[in-house]
Amino acid sequence: MxxxxxxxxxxxxxxxxxxxxxxxxxxxxxxxxxxxxxxxxxxxxxxxxxxxxxxxxxxxxxxxxxxxxxxxxxxxxxxxxxxxxxxxxxxxxxxxxxxxxxxxxxxxxxxxxxxxxxxxMQAIKARCVSLEHCGGQRRPLIGNSAPMQKVLNLISQVAGSDSSVLIQGESGTGKEIVAAAIHFESRRADKPYVRVNCAAIPDGLMESEFFGHEKGAFTGADKTSVGKFELADQGTILLDEIGDMPLDLQVKLLRVLQEKEIERVGGKQQIPINVRVLCSTAKNLAEEVKKGNFRQDLFYRLQVIPIELPALRDRPGDISLLADFFLQEFGQERGMMFKLSPEARQALENHSFPGNVRELRNLLERVSVLAPAPLIQLWDLPFELRGTQPEAASSEVPIAETLADAVADAEKKCILQALKKAGDNKTEAAAILGISRKNLWEKMKNYNL
Missing domain, CATH: 3.40.50.2300 (Response regulator)
Structure with a gap:
């Protein structure tokens, strides 16, 4: 550096x-x-x-x-x-x-x-950029299991280099948190950390979002705009959900990585940049390359150092640690000290958590709001964790919880039907549902689709 x-x-x-x-x-x-x-x-x-x-x-x-x-x-x-x-x-x-x-x-x-x-003042601005883009993703990585210790050791090894890192794993495993950990352990820690969600940006605006644009480059461009790569200069950029990047932009990204310079939309000047690139995706990019959805040369350029995050079901010994951490976090927010009963803890450890750590966190946040006492009992957990049927235990479950589950289930089914009808085209599916593409992506992430 x-x-x-x-x-x-x-x-x-x-x-x-x-x-x-x-x-x-x-x-x-x-x-x-x-x-x-x-x-x-x-x-x-x-x-x-x-x-x-x-x-x-x-x-x-x-x-x-x-x-x-x-x-x-x-x-x-x-x-x-x-x-x-x-x-x-x-x-x-x-x-x-x-x-x-x-x-x-x-x-x-x-x-x-x-x-x-x-x-x-430049350093202060860089920290502000990092806080804005990192948001709640700067969390500790928790886990004593062998798979997580392997990931933690790998983070320490790669943090000191400027090599590109490709972070892969199922939705909810903590890819963004790993990326933030790499940046804040690196020599670029006091420089900007910028996160870009490739799945949440409309295709027509993605190039401008990445590389900026000159005044008058297109209708509505009333001033020169700096893109995310320029904003991250001297620091780190995370390209989240890189598997959703359009092929035409993949070509331009490959050139940026090779030449270490960008060109704003509507501009003629090459602008040198010094940015470390981290990428994350829930997709199998090797399979996407075979399908023709992702460029092979870009895949090899990004996968200098691959990090594969384990699913929560592959490290069940960490569930209890994570649960205690999240309950302490929610307890501090509400001025309470939440604890799990032995039966509730066992039920959590026995659950497969298809939504991984995000599902566990969201579940405990809901439980911490609805539980009648700081000691969380087995019956405070959702039905699927207790191994009982709603009909048999309906008298014990608050109506608000049942209604929320029903609404969420209905919304999830609607999204799946729209995606099927649109052939997995997110833009078309969003139009069918009458919501924005960004809104659809957020809901898909929330439901682990």
Missing amino acids: TSTKILVAEDEEIMRITVVDHLRVYGWQVDEAENGNKALELIGQNNYQLLLSDIRMPGLDGEALLAEVKKLSPRTEVVMMTAHGSTDTAVNCLKNGAADYIQKPFDLDDLSFRIKRILE
Whole structure:
């Protein structure tokens, strides 16, 4: 992982050398350019966190360079410096996107202080991006079973590299949590972590979502937009449900992985990026390759390091640990201390959990709301875990629980019928059901379809 990269654009040689040498003392990687044209060329080839530019230079002056940088590399902060400035000039530079403006002659320590402050703000923004995209997925990985210990050891091994990782496993096994663990144990932990759900983005918007677009690229594009890959620059991007990516976009993704540069929709400039790519899917990509639904070359490019997550039924010894963790979490939210009776614990351990860890968590959240006491008994669990029939135990079950189960069952059947009618085409199935594709995907994930 490279250190912070700074570009100094200054036509006066003595001034340029003085500033460059001073900034290198702080361990920053500093490049130099003798004019605006050379600076713009370097920006097109490298990822710079900051540009320090004189305003008056031969060829492309500082203000024109600022405008070009904001189009080519919006996340690069720009500090303008000049010996011929005025208040109006300073205001114009700040209005046009400069992070700071400094008058020559200046104190070098003051300059380095300003740069440190800007870099600290960049780090804060990166953490905000990570929190926004990681959301509730940054959870601990729990399990003492041999399959989970193997996964945990593999995470520790791969976290230190920049290799692509393909995380496969059934729905609800915790693929997103594994991806977050890899990022936050890596050298990129203080850089952005961006998660993109490939199944939830309409096909027509996916390229723009990934790579951004230029102003006027299509109807409604009233300004330049930065895509997820640019947003994740220097950090990590998770392509969740990669198996649902359209073939035409797979070609462009393969090129991005090989060339390490992107091109915005409607743009002509190649933008260099430094992003670690993690992918997750509940599909068997090898089978998808055989069916012609996934490119073989992209599959091999993504599967540099494969991680296969075990289903919960293959590690039943972890069910009790997970149950205690989730009940503690829900108890803290409600100011209670939930515990499982021996009979309830045994019933959980005997269940196959086709929805895996997500099903267990959702079940315990529901039980923690509906249970009449902190000690959760066998009869507080759903019928399928107790081994009794609803008719035989109907007098013991709250009406609200039975109604919720009935509604969920009916909704699940409707979704399955729509998918069958549409030949598993999610867009067409969503249209049949009268809901959005994203809404359909969320419901399918909730029901483990």
